[in-house]
Amino acid sequence: MKAKIVLLPGDGIGPEVTQAAKAAFDAIAQRFGHDFLISQALMGGAAIDATGEPLPAATLAACQEADAVFLGAVGGPKWDKSEKRPEQGLLAIRKALGLYANLRPAVTHPALYDASPIKADRLKDVDIMVARELTGGIYFGEKQEGSEAAWDRCAYSAEEIDRVLHQAARLARSRRGKVTMVDKANVLATSRLWRRRTEAVFAEHYPDLELEFLLVDAAAMHLLSRPASFDVLVTENLFGDILTDEAAMLVGSLGMLPSASLGDSGPGLFEPCHGSAPDIAGQDKANPFAAMLSAAMLLELGLGLGEEAQVLKDAVYACLEARQCTADLGGKLGTQGATAAVLARIL
Numbered sequence: 486m487k488a489k490i491v492l493l494p495g496d497g498i499g500p501e502v503t504q505a506a507k508a509a510f511d512a513i514a515q516r517f518g519h520d521f522l523i524s525q526a527l528m529g530g531a532a533i534d535a536t537g538e539p540l541p542a543a544t545l546a547a548c549q550e551a552d553a554v555f556l557g558a559v560g561g562p563k564w565d566k567s568e569k570r571p572e573q574g575l576l577a578i579r580k581a582l583g584l585y586a587n588l589r590p591a592v593t594h595p596a597l598y599d600a601s602p603i604k605a606d607r608l609k610d611v612d613i614m615v616a617r618e619l620t621g622g623i624y625f626g627e628k629q630e631g632s633e634a635a636w637d638r639c640a641y642s643a644e645e646i647d648r649v650l651h652q653a654a655r656l657a658r659s660r661r662g663k664v665t666m667v668d669k670a671n672v673l674a675t676s677r678l679w680r681r682r683t684e685a686v687f688a689e690h691y692p693d694l695e696l697e698f699l700l701v702d703a704a705a706m707h708l709l710s711r712p713a714s715f716d717v718l719v720t721e722n723l724f725g726d727i728l729t730d731e732a733a734m735l736v737g738s739l740g741m742l743p744s745a746s747l748g749d750s751g752p753g754l755f756e757p758c759h760g761s762a763p764d765i766a767g768q769d770k771a772n773p774f775a776a777m778l779s780a781a782m783l784l785e786l787g788l789g790l791g792e793e794a795q796v797l798k799d800a801v802y803a804c805l806e807a808r809q810c811t812a813d814l815g816g817k818l819g820t821q822g823a824t825a826a827v828l829a830r831i832l
């Protein structure tokens with residue numbers, strides 16, 4: 486197939502891990518006979534330095550024409566005091582592309598059980614996909630900030646809720662067929678709307694799926710006590726922010742966490758969960774696996790290439806098992822060595 490992929494390397498270790506993702510796309514294209522047209526554009530601090538803007542118009546235009554967008558990482562101390570901030574570019578592109586669903590898988594692996602704070606027997610077969618609503622709720626509501634009092638408004642429309650429920654349900658159908666919806670319906674009006682919409686949407690469109698409701702406080706406990714029982718977990722913005730970090734701790738390493746942000750039409754944005762790690766930038770130390778797993782999410786969810794994504798994921802996990810990895814995962818390889826080890830298993 487033909488596909489246009491835009492790379493936004495960004496700052497810090499962003500360019501190094503983006504290079505690893507690009508190498509993975511090239512290897513997959515070669516093995517499966519695809520024609521990926523891969524281009525690169527400025528984003529974040531690198532874009533501020535070159536153009537004064539964290540998301541230049543030319544970058545946005547290139548992304549809007551793409552089939553999928555890959556982002557390395559943005560930000561760093563260099564821009565801490567600058568008038569425009571690299572992170573503004575990320576918020577702006579999410580908004581411009583209408584990316585309302587943030588997906589973060591948490592998949593455990595025996596090679597990392599020791600690195601997780603959770604007991605090994607509970608980590609077996611954990612494979613969770615958290616679908617977090619990304620553009621609504623309390624983060625984007627009206628705010629009032631005074632010295633003696635303040636408030637934040639949390640609002641959701643049925644439309645905002647339904648579209649992320651559909652994303653979650655479609656994912657569950659391609660996985661193990663279970664959706665857990667997390668809310669605080671005993672206290673919050675928005676949560677009661679989430680619950681009513683979930684019941685209605687699943688009864689009408691997804692009666693085949695197993696549906697579970699959990700209050701967010703219970704969900705926080707159950708993620709630690711019975712993580713293997715979750716398949717897709719769908720929730721609103723604030724709860725999702727907190728629960729994705731909690732689920733990440735199951736995995737045991739920031740270096741193995743990919744993410745995807747999707748909208749209805751148009752390209753999705755795929756990026757590793759880690760930041761720009763300025764402390765190790767430019768030293769061939771960055772773990773490229775989170776970026777390569779994000780590349781796999783791009784293949785599967787962005788381009789519909791499930792088999793190709795599986796080949797890439799298998800290659801990454803085989804390297805982890807063989808300890809062909811960077812120091813943060815207990816290996817001895819640099820960024821380039823670990824990337825080459827994955828590529829060797831694809832080609």
Ligand code: ATP
Pocket residue numbers: 498559560739740758759760761762763764765770771772773775813
């Ligand atoms: P942000 O604010 O952008 O989320 P952060 O400063 O909170 O970023 P990171 O930039 O992700 O966090 O870095 C946190 C720590 O993890 C740092 O010590 C960094 O070196 C390390 N780290 C992050 N990503 C990687 C990676 N891919 N490989 C190795 N170490 C990493």
Ligand code: MG
Pocket residue numbers: 560760
């Ligand atoms: Mg930071």
